[in-house]
Amino acid sequence: MSKGFGLVVRFELHDHQAAAAGFDDLVARTLPKIKQHEPGTLVYVVHTVPDEPRIRVFYELYADRAAFDAHEQQxxxxxxxxxxxxxxxxxEVTFLEATDGQGVSS
Known part of the structure; x- marks a missing residue:
């Protein structure tokens, strides 16, 4: 298993309208560019949270710290x-360091 470099980002939005319109649209416009231009981005998943309509959680996994740094410069x-x-x-950003498990390998 490639250990990679990961993070979880929890976004709290001002209100449901901001979530449903502006932020989600911004994400929808950005994701295709991440998929197309970032081979070192292994996983980039956006989650909603049941019963918390103002919350979005991103799970991101990069091949290594250099791939994350390249992502940040796009x-x-x-x-x-x-x-x-x-x-x-x-x-809220939580950086992750894999220690064991099954997942994407490089």
Missing amino acids: SHVIAFLSEREQYLSNV
């Missing part, structure tokens, strides 16, 4: 990071 990611701020009331 123009579409820089634009996402800037534009997302208008919709958010809080962001």
